[in-house]
Amino acid sequence: MTACIGIIGAGLIGRAWAIVFARSGMSVCLYDVDASALGQVRDGIRQSLQDLLQADLIEDIEAPLSLIQTENDLAHAMRGVEYVQECGPEDIDAKRRIYSELESVVAIDTVLASSTSGIAASRFTNHLKHPERCLVAHPVNPPYLIPLVEVAPSPDTSEAAVNRTMQLMEQAQQTPILVRKEVQGFILNRLQGALLNEALRLFRDGYVSAEDLDKTVKHGLGLRWSFMGPFETIDLNAPNGVVDYGQRYGPLYRDVDRQRSDDDPWDTATLAALGQERRSQLPSEGLAERQAWRDRRLMALMAHQRHIDTK
């Protein structure tokens, strides 16, 4: 028997999750408190499925579509559901209310997973009778194109809930990783933040243009990271592996770490200057088209990786 999945919130992330589960043959019930939000859900999902079909990433549209239902009554929506993916607002009080309501309508062992990109699970589940089945399952947007999911339990979360979530994500062809202890921003956004903080300072202090900084990553640093990650990259970049690498290059990176200033790289003036350079390269009215381009590039990259892996 395949899993039955409940999704809370029919915004962009909720709809993307519906595609993830349904394309792997799971039944999905997509709930939103706002009935009008549910009206156009099916059209949006159909369009995304068509894009995936065109990129050779799925074989059929009708089968996954037939597995997705929408519902605006919470108790109806959660009937028989064994895993809930919550995609509510990024607000602790709103989430606490949602989890209280959820607890009253689901079975005692239903896993409740949040898509939050920043809030630790304990902050919106420590008031529940059964916080042990709650955790974070943080996707990258959109999860049907980017497989990584950060599974981040709270101190209360049971091993069973963690294992069930990891298994389910693998069944859904996602790539789950385990965040072993609660930490703000989890792993992905902490790594992104570390690089962005340095990037903004280099841009702000006049060492490099925004365009050249992007080139440094897309034509340099980002190529190996797209199939190896940073630790394997350095492990293969010294004759005797990563310890050898650390002895050679550790002093340089230690200096970079110490030279880092304490000022705020996200100040208004820096953002305005970056915005100005970006808008001179890509006017505001071109953003939507470029986002569609990004998704096509991502789909082509995923198709390329799938082709390579099966060779």
Added chain:
Amino acid sequence: MTACIGIIGAGLIGRAWAIVFARSGMSVCLYDVDASALGQVRDGIRQSLQDLLQADLIEDIEAPLSLIQTENDLAHAMRGVEYVQECGPEDIDAKRRIYSELESVVAIDTVLASSTSGIAASRFTNHLKHPERCLVAHPVNPPYLIPLVEVAPSPDTSEAAVNRTMQLMEQAQQTPILVRKEVQGFILNRLQGALLNEALRLFRDGYVSAEDLDKTVKHGLGLRWSFMGPFETIDLNAPNGVVDYGQRYGPLYRDVDRQRSDDDPWDTATLAALGQERRSQLPSEGLAERQAWRDRRLMALMAHQRHIDTK
């Protein structure tokens, strides 16, 4: 008339540069003080060219091979050369000696570019009569697979030398970026260092395994960076572009920045633990084979990107 290029040092980087210039039709003279090092140069280059041919990245082996000469007499090697790519040891004193010798055998306007990955140009050229034609042109290894080149002038470098180097790199199908002011580690290694420093701390402090950290990048963060770079990525990740993004997520990244501890992430114990996990995934005797796998994956990725760009 095509450019005539001199290369100092017939190690891995020097040989890789020879391939870069020769595949674009430029004549290359590869110099090494050690005549025995030159013996196997041609076989190594032929092998790399064969790999590129197999990956559909070049059309012919013999034409580039015929453009590469080797020489162990510096004055002979540098005759008629208009651009020198120096690939000597990463040692300031050694480089200062090399540049003094070079100055005595090349024309007054020959550009002298260093492949150094860490040393600012002023530190090994400020004793010369003509430091204005000296700069750094830092490649990523190997440059015939990864196109980025960091062009980093010293305060003495002339605009003409910078422009000549940028043009030459474009002719050679590389992607040059300009580092506007001297800075340790230039741009690429400062960005890599910022991410690695955070990655090592997350690993050391038990938040994540090394394997899961690599997955976070290769199945998440690194995918978009491989064709967009970090600034364009965030510019497309908020409805109204990068300023909007900064208002939404700046507070999170600012917190990440403030939470960063001052301890050394490259300490012996952390490196040993990372080495242990890496070696349990990939024993030492498998490193060379995995490096060959990495190069095949890189070649396939470059072929994929070329295919996409011409569509």
